[in-house]
Amino acid sequence: MGLEVRWTEKAEFTFDHIVSFIENNWGKNSSEKFINKTAKLLLSISVHPFLFPESGIDNVRKAVITRQTSLFYEVHADRIMLVFFGDNRQDPLFS
Numbered sequence: 001m002g003l004e005v006r007w008t009e010k011a012e013f014t015f016d017h018i019v020s021f022i023e024n025n026w027g028k029n030s031s032e033k034f035i036n037k038t039a040k041l042l043l044s045i046s047v048h049p050f051l052f053p054e055s056g057i058d059n060v061r062k063a064v065i066t067r068q069t070s071l072f073y074e075v076h077a078d079r080i081m082l083v084f085f086g087d088n089r090q091d092p093l094f095s
Contacts, residue, residue: 001046002043002045002046002047002048002049003046003049003075003076003078003079003080004046004078004079005042005045005046005079005080005082006079006080006081006082008081008083008084010083010084011071011082011083011084011085014084014085014086015038015085018034018069018085019031019034022034034065034066034069037065037066038065038071041063041065042080042082045063045071045073045080049061049075049080050075051063052064057072059074059075060072060073060074060083061074061075064088065085067088068087068088068089069085069086069087069088070085070086070088071084071085071086072084072085072086
């Protein structure tokens with residue numbers, strides 16, 4: 001078992017926005033695949049928090065979920081904090 005994963009409000013908002021966008025443009029099946037892929041990634045991060053590289057934002061790591069979407073998260077001694085989900089085609093410093 002790994003570290004606890006906690007979501008910030010911004011992580012919840014950006015995740016929900018991405019899921020809605022996928023569902024509206026490519027259907028429920030595609031959004032469910034994205035949700036499942038994200039859940040598997042979160043399990044990996046909880047067990048291996050340093051699996052993904054630093055993002056260029058202080059103390060924040062970047063995990064690519066799909067070609068278009070990444071998760072930005074912080075590793076703490078007792079938990080993983082999900083900071084936000086971002087579009088890989090945009091600069092995350094301005095998300």
